[in-house]
Amino acid sequence: xxxxxxxYTRTGDDGTTALxxxxxxxxxxxxxxxxxxxxxxxxxxxxxxxxxxxxxxxLDAMLARIQNDLFDxxxxxxxxxxxxxxxxxxxxxxxxxxxxxxxxxxxxxxDLKPLRSFVLPGGSPAAAALHLARTVSRRAERLMVELAxxxxxxxxxxxxxxxxxxxxxxxxASRAVNGNGARDVLWTPGENR
Numbered sequence: 001x002x003x004x005x006x007x008y009t010r011t012g013d014d015g016t017t018a019l020x021x022x023x024x025x026x027x028x029x030x031x032x033x034x035x036x037x038x039x040x041x042x043x044x045x046x047x048x049x050x051x052x053x054x055x056x057x058x059l060d061a062m063l064a065r066i067q068n069d070l071f072d073x074x075x076x077x078x079x080x081x082x083x084x085x086x087x088x089x090x091x092x093x094x095x096x097x098x099x100x101x102x103x104x105x106x107x108x109x110x111d112l113k114p115l116r117s118f119v120l121p122g123g124s125p126a127a128a129a130l131h132l133a134r135t136v137s138r139r140a141e142r143l144m145v146e147l148a149x150x151x152x153x154x155x156x157x158x159x160x161x162x163x164x165x166x167x168x169x170x171x172x173a174s175r176a177v178n179g180n181g182a183r184d185v186l187w188t189p190g191e192n193r
Contacts, residue, residue, distance in 0.1 A: 020079030020090060030147050034155075035077040037140040038163070042070040044133035045170075051126035052177060059173060062104045066166055069097050073159055077144070081154045093159040101165040108169075108176045117186040119171075123178040130177065134170035137163060 016024040017032055025032055045067050052060045072091055079090040121131030141163045148155035175181045 034143040034147050035074040038074045041136040041140050042067050044136050048129035048133050076156050076159050092156050093162045098161045101169050105169050105172050108172045111180045112175050113181050120185040120187050122185045123183040126177040127174040130170050130174035134167050137167040
């Protein structure tokens, strides 16, 4: 259980923050940037849900599950694997979470017509908000991939798959809320030359 009695601690006033292991890192550390960007993606999904809450169908519930899972992802990234066994079992993203998002993508994608062009963000407020969340999720993914490539750093392989699938899900969801693609704004290459 999480208990937050005091919101400010002053421990970060020196420009550092604590990981789940207790290790302190600079706030500009790549690991901190990665889980901070996951948090930003989560906030964007929350904003998108303002527009999807009243829609028929399972989309809003799917987004709610993803928001919860993104907190799991942040906890996973915040607690890097180390040489010493942790004092508690760290929370890790699992293959089951990846598979559930894949099933959600397949369910939403079943009613969409195949694309013949790239889609521009927009069409409806919900779609635009979902596209914004998608781009922030992609940024989180890029940071996680960069972190995983660093010596002495590890990133859970399921976590990388999960964030990749979330971005895919958000793209498909944006099309679903645009009348299953009927109101998608399609890219016209070179239209304004």
